[in-house]
Amino acid sequence: MKFAQEFRKSLQQEGFPQKWVNSAVPYGQLKKCLKKVTNELQELGLDKDTLSQLATTPKDPSTVAFHYHLDGKTTDSKHFRPRLTFFIHLKDGVAVDAKLTPTTRDFLKKIVSRTEDISGSLADELGNENSVPASYNLEKPLLSEEESSLIQKIEVPLVFDGEFFDILQTDVSNLDALQEEEQDKLGKEIVLLGRDINMATKPSKGRKARVDLETWREIFELYLDARVFFSTLESDHGARTSSQAVEQLRWFQTQVLSRKLVHSLKLDNSRQAYTRFLSMNALLVQILKFQEINNLAVTKILKKFDKRTSLSVSRAFPVTVRSNHLLAGSVAKDLCAQMSTELISVVPQLDDYLCPICFAVAYWPVRLECQHIFCSRCLVKMSRKGERFCPLCRADVIMRASLENFDSTRAAFLREYFPKEVKEKIRANERERNREIFGPDYSDSPCSVM
């Protein structure tokens, strides 16, 4: 299937909102405009074969070559003004390169006589374009010993290439704006959802809230494991494609189902929030997919441009074009970052509250002067061993710790959000202390001696 058809079909079939479809890359229009560009070039004797031949000419100043700049000097930053500039080796006013077709020679001859006043020299092009007077040394031989030869710089006036790149740039800008809008909307939804889940699962609200908090914790743990849109693993680091994201999402949902997590949600609010969470992810997949196919359309039309004109723009355009979103492909990363700060963090994960020494919940929490937090047990043991330095940052703070370093706010938070883990840790601390007092055979099973 031809790309134009394929593109149209996926725009129709993927269920994108009409507003998106309307601002998709106008591939057909660009193709028509490209035809005008090729016609225009052909009329000047600059068909793709001629241009491609000229493009491969080694950079020997005594032969004809050209530059095609996409970012021609322009005062209006919104508009592209590409410039096709020729460097022509003239002898007695005639272009001497043997590779040129008669039409091209004719054209160049005509244009030389017309543009003598605006042309500069090759040296001028290689140096600073602006610093040399426009009528610089047309008479003086520059690079050849032959008396009447000189290199002349000639700008070829084209119209339709400017039109082509304007259409493309305008569309990329529109798509950028659309993307920003969608990203904003989704971002706000993420914040709202985070707030709702936070409100619903406040442990102080009762048993159901506490049960749901545990369930959400498990759901988000799975979600993080799925790395739906962005992988932080070394093996496949980076943003995922939409089809990879779909696969990861499917894995996540299967896990949630098989653990009956949605069924365990006690509150209506929680169940609704889960549905919202899923549709948010689905929308993000759509955004990604839309970005992908438009990106592909831009790549394809630029390749076509190069194929038809030999002007080699497909590498230059993405650099020159001003696109913060579409071509940058940052949407997945941005939104994922937002999800983890605004949404997933409202359900505290145990991993973030572990003591870095014993890997149990850091209870009682002691915050050292360096701000690192350890459980009181581990600190007592360290100071008994005479260790002075924080194991994380090597600051000389352990011996300076006192009762003041107990973090009572953190302790209350841990009791509220991780009651099971805190109880377990208290028991473990007691067991350990008793073993220290009564010896290694101590067991905390009920005493059987009456």
Ligand SMILES: [Zn+2]
């Ligand atoms: Zn510890």
Ligand SMILES: [Zn+2]
């Ligand atoms: Zn430290």
